[in-house]
Amino acid sequence: MNSAVLSLLPAAVAGVGALLVLLVDLVMPRSQLWQRPLGVVILLAATATVPVAWTIGWFAHTDRSGLPEILASIGVPSPARVLQVVALLGAAAALILLGHEHREAPGGLSVAVALVLVSAAGAASAAASVDVISLVVSLEVATLPAVALVALRGRRGAVHASLSLLMTSLVSFAVTVLGAALYLAANSSVVLSAELVGAGLDARTTRPALLLGTVLLVVGMAFKLSLVPFHAWTPQAYREGDLGVVALLVTTSKAAGVGGILAVLRPFIDPPAPFVLAERGLVLALAVLAVASMLIGAVGALRQTRPLGLLAWSTIGQAGWVLLPLTALTDAGRAAAVGYSLAYALATLVLLAVLRRGRALPGQHLSDGPEPAFSGFLGYVRRDRIGGAALVFALLVLAGLPPGVYGLLVKVGVLAALTAEGLWVLAVIAVVGVVLGIAAYARWLAAALGRVPERGAEAAAAGRTAYGALLVLGAGCLLLIVLSVWPALVAPFLH
Template sequence: MSTLVTVDWLVLAPALAPVLGVVLVLVGDAVSPARRGGRWALPVAAVVLVAGAVLALRGSLLDPATPLRTLCLPAPDGACLWTAGPRTSTLQAGVLLAAAAALAVHHDARPRLRDTTVTATLLLAATTGGVAVAAARDLGTWLVALELATVPAVALVVLRGTRAAAHGGLSLLVTSLASFALLVLGAGLWLTATGDAAFSPESVAAAWADPERRAVLVLAVTALVSGVGFKLSLVPFHAWTPQAYATTDLGTTLFLAAASKLSAAAALLVVVEALVGSAGSVVVVLLGLPAAASLLLGTVVALRQDDAVRLLAWSTIAQAGWVVVPLTALSSDGLRASAGYVLTYAAATAVAFGVLARTGARSLAATRGLLRRDPLAGGALALALLVLAGLPPGVVGLVVKVLAVAAPVAEGVWPVAAAAVVAVVLGIAVYLRWVAVLVARPGEGDEPAHEGSRARSTTVVVVLGTAVLLVTSALPHALLGGLG
């Protein structure tokens, strides 16, 4: 009988790809230190991430009943600490591609970067954590990977070197420390309640059946949801988001808004997946209250924003609520709907920030008439906003919203569904207000500093992101079919 943990390197490849990128970037910088700040670090990192995404997509084509597994313990336990089914693999690919998009935006802004090698290394390290947390099925790996996805992002925010960036980074650091404390507490309570260091549905079911252990498990879920809520920008753990987004460069903002949110959502899905079939109404309330609060507060405050980045920051808070809404159903359909929603949101948000980076616009007024002056940028931004609003031709946004509401409705969680319906109406006002600015006739002084001719990598991000939104709007099953 084998006494060794089995390791399948190909299954681990999506997480190992950014690690390889870190090695290549650091070795290259050590060999040619004179080329610090040169052109090679960011493209090499981006290529490695795209390769990792291709490897991750291999798992999205598998039968959900036969996921990719590795780091399996010997019999009789036989538990596997790394499990990547279609949903997990697709989320891993999303994290890797979102990080590659952020690197592309950084590449066009490299004359303003303090150090491209440091930027690439930090982003690759955070991506490693984001990919790993999606597949982690034991408390230790899940906790360490989630923090690895967060701490380098704090450094990325302050790397800009301005006073405002330092304030944004400090806000993110404080919330990150609070989040980590809650996560450690939650992990300890989870282990106490279940007697298992893994996210095992069987252990959860046994703990839930015992009234005394159930109380401890509820406390564990409360702490874990709160800890992940900081990273997902759920209300009331959202305060850092507008500050951090508005004070850092757009490449880092894109990473925080897309890749980091995919990582946080994937971490939350791991926890909720273990609760499906066992947990009751208490957990529904723990998920439903922050979801409803995020939907309503994020959307209402976004209505008042004239700064484009802050509007998207508050939109992120509202969209975090949408990610959690289907999870209140505590069902497999809810897990699938949540994964589909966060992937759609990440693609649309990456396009929106890509357009802002390409045009140099930071306010809504600076995008007035953009659809007339720059049809590529204006059309891509309009489509991204319509996807976020759930309006045609952004059909995929409508589909994922319907699925997100259908999951709690099917389980009778009507208050959360009602809050989602109200948020839909308010959200239409938020995004159509910006679309109206895009199609308006440009006035004198409205045109932003246009950087399109110099932003070739960012233009590729905008074009590919728009293509993804168009394809998934025409064929929603192309996205949802790969989520199990």
Template sequence: MSAVATFDWVALAPVLAPALGAVLVLVVDAAAPRLVRVHHLLGLAALLAGVGFALPAAVTSGGAPLRSLCLAGRAGSCLYEAGPVATALQLAALGSAVVVLLLLWPDRRAALRGGPAVLVSLVLAATAGAAGVAAAHDLGSWLVCLELATLPVVALVALRGTAEAGRGALALLTTSLVSFALVVLGAALWLLATGQAVFAADAVSTALDDPERRAVLLLGVLLLFAGVGFKLSLVPFHVWTPQAYAGGSEAVAAFLAATSKVAALAALVVVLQPLVAAGAPVLAAVGVVAAVTMTVGNLLALAQDDPVSLLAWSTVAQAGWVLLPLSASSPGSAAASGAYLVSYVVATLVAFVVVHVVSIGGAPRRIAAYTGLLRSRPLLGGALGLALLSLAGLPPGVVGLVAKVVALRPVVAQGQWLLALVAVANAVVGIAVYLRWFAVLLRDPEPQEAADHGLLGGPVARPLLAALVLSGTVLVATSVLPQLLVGLLE
């Protein structure tokens, strides 16, 4: 049995920092349970430490992956490999979790059950799984990290303590169990076909040359794709999404829309990259699922009046765009998919921060509650407006437009014109989805209506303001210089 020959703490730090932070939070809570805000400070410190270790690697890696947990006597066999795409996704997971922790800051008006220590440790554990699955190169680590990124979120949804939250948590738990069964069966078939418990292009190439092993491998990939499809909210695996978003708080919905989606894409990229490297054609089902997902998501988002439900169906539609580049058998597909996901995550986080602030102010969950927000609260209205324009791919949200072009580029390069036309048509429908909400921000509300909706309330709490400034600054920076985002993944 091969022993581990290398163990690089620096390379593993983006995963270890939130994992150790979760343990430390629970230990501190056991020793001093009354120190309520200390748990959040420790959580933020752990996440920022992870960002601090991941950012230099993302900027200076130059395309060379960081490797750790390499096996002795087996050249090139490492259980942890973080290339530019994986490092960028780790940054997205850690950064989005920072915003979510700020939204979950102790506040009696928006408190969840379980206490601060439980909430922070659950967020940190799920974030560690999201960061780990991006760089997992073996089946065991990949499975463990993927489920670690999923199961704590079930508890986060349930901790809202309402009947709706219970239904949402149950839907998410059922989906997670089915997804786990599919990925375990797919992983077993992968091991059977390749003879190796690692995601390696050479093993895939050998399996593809044998007709019998090829059939087993493609079936395994199909099951892995379906299992991860649940977590990425791909049609027809998306039904849980609006129910879980509506059941959880706005902060938990933001975590589902951002960090959880980063984990799902990272897991899918780990599976598909060896196929592309081996020269295998990516399954035609990927393109079909991408087209159907963005179409269903956009059409149902058009009918939503609840902003959280709209953002939930927006997640489904955007998942189709995230998947789109992976339908092309191109080395740059993963980078294009990652760039689109990160741009979506930044804009969606800004939208959820504003929705959370308005909801705490007493406004009902209706789009009409945002009438005149741009005039009554320029900071909130401006941030939400930029986020919606970015999701629509319209200036000044330039990063959204650039991301759509980047996502379409591998598809066009492969000559998949029908799929490209479907994507362009969905881009037009998506504009209608987000401009409908954006137009509400510009309308003049009646004074009594604005007061009833809580839009003329007091100042924004400092943690929420920090979340808005942090996510909004990244959105503005990437809109002004979108190459900051695209270049990070290349």
């Protein structure tokens, strides 16, 4: 069996799981208790297949008989596996954090859970794609459920947001398909192979089409990653989607996007022979996207007064950071990008879990009313030790400051990848991004570390313990701490 085929195993598990949920729902349509546990179990099972598929694929690596020759030459690199894990576990976290109002939504919890599973399946498949067509398809499978999930909340704003999301998704789909078409036209093959791309670039006639195709594909991915200027849907979607949907967006859908971009850029990152001429244009295009996202996202985040607004805009900025090392078009850059995505996803999940705990002043739960502003977090560290410590730690990981060492290390990794390729201009611009980012996160941080206000403290302390949130929070923090102390744990899987 080929590794490329095996790597679809996790996606298959998740997809089948979605069907399973819908089937069970047919059997017992009233109950709202089993969907989430089942979904989580399915996702964990899918995650477990990742190393299995990997190991088998690794042993079977030499056996390529029975496959088209061109397909056989492509192995799915291990970063894709890491992204699969992020997508699947992120989806599990999203299930846990999913708000209660989905019970009342049309179709009930079962539909929501199935949508999450489908999205995870799409993302897992996108990361493992080796050809343009499957990539395009799996990306849409990964993102469209999010549109539905936002819409399912049923509020007016949510409908607006989902409409916006849908619009941009469709446009992005169009762009991606256009790119795929150009790619196919230039290469006469849908396979994302270094040899084919090399040959295509060598021929004068096919080069423009191939290059434009690649760029358009990247643009298509940029939607999923909410890179500027394809980010407009992000703030609305984050504001209107509930915490679970946001978790899905920051993990599964991001992993799909990153996996897609890696797949498109793979021929350039692991080329059989360097093609300098083509790289220049591509690097510039990537750099423009990355820098614009990093800076605009950060300044946007600077003006936010509410956590989800901050997370939305910081997502845009962080997406720039994920793309930035890829401008180096090296293996180190890819490793940095995946490492960064990992840190980002974990830290954001922890923050979402903290929000789900709902201990902010003045005692409102997120589902009940508007989310609290930063001022609601005044003295949070004193009032909620676990949540407070997690909040501070996760924010520091995002800001890239110790004790969030892993957040800092991945930033160093990004800059190291750039400087190694002589892209010091980008590195210097990134300094601005770092500082703007710190400034943005510092406001929430300052509130949390600040003095406890006189009134309202006891009201907030009465919040109900959300064990699911605690689980996500604990697992996320634990992983981040382990990675901070022992970054070598994941390092081998990033290459």
